[in-house]
Amino acid sequence: VAGRQRVGITDVAAKAGVSVTTVSHVLSSRRPVSQATRNRVMKVIEELDYRPNELARSMRAQRTFTIALIVPDITNPFYTSVARGLQDKVRPVSYHCIVASTDGDREVERDILHQLLTRVDGVALSGSDKSPEDLRPVVDARLPLVLLGADTPGPGFDVVTNADNDSGALAANYLLERGHRRIAFITAPVDFGAPARRVEGYRSALAEAGLTADPGRVVSTPVTREGGARAMAALMDLPERPEAVICVNDVVAIGAIDAAAERGLNVPGDVAIMGFDDIEAAALVTPKLTTMATASREHGQAAGELILERITETEPGEPRRVVFPARLVRRDSA
Amino acid sequence: VAGRQRVGITDVAAKAGVSVTTVSHVLSSRRPVSQATRNRVMKVIEELDYRPNELARSMRAQRTFTIALIVPDITNPFYTSVARGLQDKVRPVSYHCIVASTDGDREVERDILHQLLTRVDGVALSGSDKSPEDLRPVVDARLPLVLLGADTPGPGFDVVTNADNDSGALAANYLLERGHRRIAFITAPVDFGAPARRVEGYRSALAEAGLTADPGRVVSTPVTREGGARAMAALMDLPERPEAVICVNDVVAIGAIDAAAERGLNVPGDVAIMGFDDIEAAALVTPKLTTMATASREHGQAAGELILERITETEPGEPRRVVFPARLVRRDSA
DNA sequence: TTGAAAGCGCTAACAG
DNA sequence: CTGTTAGCGCTTTCAA
Numbered sequence: 163v164a165g166r167q168r169v170g171i172t173d174v175a176a177k178a179g180v181s182v183t184t185v186s187h188v189l190s191s192r193r194p195v196s197q198a199t200r201n202r203v204m205k206v207i208e209e210l211d212y213r214p215n216e217l218a219r220s221m222r223a224q225r226t227f228t229i230a231l232i233v234p235d236i237t238n239p240f241y242t243s244v245a246r247g248l249q250d251k252v253r254p255v256s257y258h259c260i261v262a263s264t265d266g267d268r269e270v271e272r273d274i275l276h277q278l279l280t281r282v283d284g285v286a287l288s289g290s291d292k293s294p295e296d297l298r299p300v301v302d303a304r305l306p307l308v309l310l311g312a313d314t315p316g317p318g319f320d321v322v323t324n325a326d327n328d329s330g331a332l333a334a335n336y337l338l339e340r341g342h343r344r345i346a347f348i349t350a351p352v353d354f355g356a357p358a359r360r361v362e363g364y365r366s367a368l369a370e371a372g373l374t375a376d377p378g379r380v381v382s383t384p385v386t387r388e389g390g391a392r393a394m395a396a397l398m399d400l401p402e403r404p405e406a407v408i409c410v411n412d413v414v415a416i417g418a419i420d421a422a423a424e425r426g427l428n429v430p431g432d433v434a435i436m437g438f439d440d441i442e443a444a445a446l447v448t449p450k451l452t453t454m455a456t457a458s459r460e461h462g463q464a465a466g467e468l469i470l471e472r473i474t475e476t477e478p479g480e481p482r483r484v485v486f487p488a489r490l491v492r493r494d495s496a
Numbered sequence: 497v498a499g500r501q502r503v504g505i506t507d508v509a510a511k512a513g514v515s516v517t518t519v520s521h522v523l524s525s526r527r528p529v530s531q532a533t534r535n536r537v538m539k540v541i542e543e544l545d546y547r548p549n550e551l552a553r554s555m556r557a558q559r560t561f562t563i564a565l566i567v568p569d570i571t572n573p574f575y576t577s578v579a580r581g582l583q584d585k586v587r588p589v590s591y592h593c594i595v596a597s598t599d600g601d602r603e604v605e606r607d608i609l610h611q612l613l614t615r616v617d618g619v620a621l622s623g624s625d626k627s628p629e630d631l632r633p634v635v636d637a638r639l640p641l642v643l644l645g646a647d648t649p650g651p652g653f654d655v656v657t658n659a660d661n662d663s664g665a666l667a668a669n670y671l672l673e674r675g676h677r678r679i680a681f682i683t684a685p686v687d688f689g690a691p692a693r694r695v696e697g698y699r700s701a702l703a704e705a706g707l708t709a710d711p712g713r714v715v716s717t718p719v720t721r722e723g724g725a726r727a728m729a730a731l732m733d734l735p736e737r738p739e740a741v742i743c744v745n746d747v748v749a750i751g752a753i754d755a756a757a758e759r760g761l762n763v764p765g766d767v768a769i770m771g772f773d774d775i776e777a778a779a780l781v782t783p784k785l786t787t788m789a790t791a792s793r794e795h796g797q798a799a800g801e802l803i804l805e806r807i808t809e810t811e812p813g814e815p816r817r818v819v820f821p822a823r824l825v826r827r828d829s830a
Numbered sequence: 831t832t833g834a835a836a837g838c839g840c841t842a843a844c845a846g
Numbered sequence: 847c848t849g850t851t852a853g854c855g856c857t858t859t860c861a862a
Contacts (some may be wrong), residue, residue, distance in 0.1 A: 168637075170839055170840085171841095172840095180848075180849085181848065181849045181850075182839090182840080182843080182849090182850095183842080183847090183848070183850080184842090184848060184850060185508035186841060186842085187841095187842095187848090190841080192841090192842085192846095193842095193847085193848095194847065195761060195847075195848085196847060196848090199847080199848085203846050205573050207708075211636070213610060213613060213614060214839080215614045215840070215842090216611065216613070216614040216615045217551065217554055217555050217560065217614055217615060217838090217839080217842060218555060218838070218839035218840040218841090218854090219837090219841080220551055220840095220841080220854095221551050221552060221839080221840075221843050221854050221855075221856095222840050222842085222854055223840090223841080223854085224854070226551065228594070228615075235580075235582045236579050236580055236583070236595075237573075237575055237576050239573070239576075239776075241573050242570055242573075242576050243571055245570050245595065246569075246571045246597060249570070249595075249596065249597055252802055253596075256611065258596065258611070259592075259594065259596070260562070260592050260593065260594050260595075260614070261583075261593060261595045262583065262587075262592065262593070263580060263583055265643055276547065277550070277592070279547060280548070280549045280550040280551055281550045281551060281562075281592075283836090294649070302545070302639060303502075310845065311559065347844070354592075363574050365845085379840065385710065386845070387733055387780070407847080412850085413629075414779075417653060420782075423782070437701055441776075442775075442776070442777060443776060443780040443781075444574075445780070446721070446747075446750055446777045446780065447777075447780055447781060448757070448781070464841080480799075499853085504854095504855060505855065505856065505857095506855080513835075514832080514833090515832070516831090516833090516856080516857090517832070517833055517834080517835095517854090517857085517858080518832065519859095520856070520857060520858085521832090524857080526857090526858085527831090527832095527858095528831070528833090529831075529832085530831060533832085548855080548856070549854090549855050549856070551854090552838090552855035552856040552857090553839095553853080553855080553856060553857080554856095555837055555839075555840095555854090555855080555856075555859080556837085556839070556855085556857050556858085557836050557838085557856090604846080612843080758861070761846045763862050789848090830848095
């Protein structure tokens with residue numbers, strides 16, 4: 163039963179003594195075929211181990227049954243999880259995913275986009291902020307496009323994003339409810355995007371509770387473990403030591419825990435610490451990190467759903483936006 | 497400049513007043529074209545923003561410039577890293593990767609394999625042990641195939657794997673060098689595959705050092721944090737408490753650290769702990785984990801290289817095997 | 831230096 | 847119920 167030459171639909175037709183049309187139709191059931199013929203054809207298909215060439219099919223149908231997911235780095239757990247969600251959504255309808263990492267390089271992204279444009283039915287694009295110019299090729303190709311993490315949809319593309327603002331507020335409220343009043347925030351050194359929205363939410367929650375956020379309690383630092391530790395150290399030196407600190411992400415929060423431990427401060431006894439994202443390590447550190455989980459998998463699913471809808475849509479329709487609220491994962495650090 | 501209809505090579509030819517043949521050749525440079533004609537064609541291509549349909553190309557060329565990577569779970573950092581390595585290797589030659597997760601489900605794997613067979617030029621397959629039967633479809637299709645993590649290559653497929661045996665020995669030797677004598681091993685409840693080979697290496701290193709491994713010092717447990725903690729607790733209750741313990745992977749090692757901390761044991765002062773894999777969390781726990789890093793990215797690169805070679809190969813050639821030694825990552829836990 | 835035309839493997843009018 | 851045939855968009859002989 164060793165490898166024969168690639169068998170095509172004509173081989174099957176010939177051996178079964180029917181036309182290729184008939185073979186095609188027993189496969190697709192798009193028109194009736196007599197039971198006898200069908201059986202005969204099926205048998206031959208079996209014998210020849212025939213499998214229709216998907217490429218030819220795609221070419222005919224002008225559909226590739228493939229979706230591109232383009233991310234800065236597939237090694238990043240967040241994107242990985244998005245990929246998983248996307249795949250979960252589209253596999254049941256026999257769609258595949260091409261995944262590509264761009265390293266955040268605009269050139270690479272452009273290249274990949276161009277190469278992929280004619281091989282996919284839809285594109286999920288993630289990462290840094292996109293200019294309309296970056297998007298044009300895929301919009302022009304009338305390919306369904308969804309941006310992950312962008313804030314507003316536009317003509318020719320949808321958006322799935324986090325309710326970062328709400329998440330920041332949720333985190334602050336949780337801490338407020340637990341009796342904390344002096345709540346600090348360690349953020350990233352940028353004043354836009356998710357970090358800014360998280361801080362924004364934190365600020366409004368505090369305001370709503372009648373507390374004015376002491377500006378000295380919002381510090382920014384590189385989003386690394388070391389950065390978190392340094393910022394935390396500074397915060398702990400404040401005359402009025404914060405009772406709780408929210409960190410812009412889990413890695414920073416882990417650094418903050420380091421700094422607390424170094425000073426012999428008990429977490430959460432002396433100071434409560436929270437993060438964002440719920441990375442795998444969040445449950446692995448001591449104390450286990452209380453954090454705002456980003457629905458990364460759901461992001462991917464939503465993207466898949468949007469793309470699938472757009473594919474089957476006849477009329478363009480309004481740009482859409484799906485937003486996920488963060489979910490509090492209560493563990494030990496706050 | 498809004499979206500026109502899909503422009504094809506015929507549109508370009510018409511507008512430039514040449515034949516499609518000529519357009520094709522200015523694109524491929526596979527035969528001389530007069531400078532004048534070339535310029536004219538290029539200009540039209542520009543104007544129309546023409547991009548050749550890759551699908552049609554693939555169909556003609558019988559090459560898809562796509563490679564499939566099939567893994568149990570793309571969410572697992574190890575596979576993610578493999579994916580990255582694979583992509584790094586094949587992108588420079590304009591190949592793409594289709595990534596698919598199987599959840600370790602044989603049925604799903606079979607399905608995906610079948611669906612992908614006619615859409616890719618090569619397959620990298622990872623995960624549980626494969627029977628020849630599982631492999632047959634792709635071998636029969638004469639598609640380059642490499643198995644990740646399998647031990648021996650066979651007819652029609654190559655293999656890239658870890659020198660697990662050596663890694664086990666390396667870990668044990670490191671501990672031996674640091675003066676430890678009572679060295680335990682927490683392994684997985686299986687007696688084959690990577691875990692078994694790691695234990696094997698550990699055994700031979702001990703033997704070479706003139707120590708017979710006390711069988712009571714090799715315990716098996718579910719490969720979870722909790723499993724690690726339980727096994728560690730048992731080990732710590734031994735009359736002759738081990739001075740060091742090697743864990744079959746980092747998650748288990750983190751559990752072991754938990755157990756040590758719970759008993760007030762200092763790591764590495766009272767007991768040294770090592771893991772395998774060097775997952776991201778390894779550097780995040782306290783104390784930071786000393787571990788044997790698996791060259792996951794290099795695995796992917798090697799797989800890519802093998803597949804690319806096989807694709808351009810005319811003669812089948814011998815099955816190949818590439819092995820990576822693990823690398824000791826010295827941190828604080830041992 | 832250039833074109834005409836034959837397919838790659840499949841599906842779907844159109845015709846019996 | 848079944849078959850003939852025209853493409854999908856491209857590359858590549860073969861011929862001029």
